[in-house]
Amino acid sequence: MTLFGYLSANAGDVNGDGVTDLLVGATSAPAVYIIFLTPQGTSLSHQRIAEGVGSLTATGLGGGYFGGFGGGVADLNQDGVPDVMVGAHVAQDVYILFLSSIGTVVSHQKISQTSGSFTATGLNGFGYAGAGVLGNSASESGFDVSVGAVSTDTYGAVYILFLSSDGTCMSHQKISDISGGLTAVLASDDQFGVHSSPVGDLNADNITDLLVGAYQPYTGSGQVYILFLTDFGVVTSHIRFGGIGGGGDLTADLETGVRFGRAVSEITIIAIITLITIIILLTLITLR
Secondary structure, three states: OOOEEEEEEEEEOOOOOOOOEEEEEEOOOOEEEEEEEOOOOOEEEEEEEEOOEOOOOOOOOOOOOEEEEEEEOOOOOOOOOOOEEEEEOOOOEEEEEEEOOOOOEEEEEEEEOOEOOOOOOOOOOEEEEOOOOOOOOOOOOOEEEEEEEOOOOOOEEEEEEEEOOOOOEEEEEEEEOOEOOOOOOOOOOOOEEEEEEEEEOOOOOOOOEEEEEEOOOOOOOEEEEEEEEOOOOOEEEEEEEEOOOOEOOEOOOOOOOOOEOOOOOOOOHHHHHHHHHHHHHHHHHHHO
16 A cells, blocks of 8 residues: 555646646655646656655655655746655655656755754654745745644644755744744644645735644644744734634534644635535534
């Protein structure tokens, strides 16, 4: 069993044919696939990336759940081809993969507690790579990405990594219940940061905001936070959806086991509310 599809994300237009391509993970392999799409959404071709496959020279990927989380990071090295970020959360590593137009790896940069100039300490559960680039102004390259560390500070954390064009970390901002300006009261075992994604500039302050999931694996209900950020990744305010007692525009408790927030994506606030409404309706139907 390869768990193909555990990760699925927008990879950008890797082959330059005007059609967005997909990044799909197969964590038990472990591997990721660049799937080149036709305008109709069918697969034109694919490129598998794994240890020793697709020109990836990284080693020690087995058992690390490489391919569990990740997303496109635009053209970080500015060579005209979009690049991707892939997490290996069991190994607590994140990889920036610089791609060729045929989906093979030109080079890579590992980011961990001991690699990629990442200076954070006390990490636990690091490697839940987010999807997409925030694009705020604190980094030289203009590329800042989010990575979750779900067991850090008890309830979980998200790190905003400000990247240089070679994929190393120039600086970072930690967001948790005790760091980064977040005033939310997190609960035990929330696993805050299990997934994250840019959500656009919702409050029209010219700064991209961030969606963060906290899917509560033990109670299983889950919740999602919208974090309004400064350019430097500090939280100015937040909105919570779901969880015990509801929140935001969700006023009903979710069923135990729903795991709402296990994955989040760059969508509009209207789509979030629509999704929540669908979940409530499906829950009511199930209870009948």
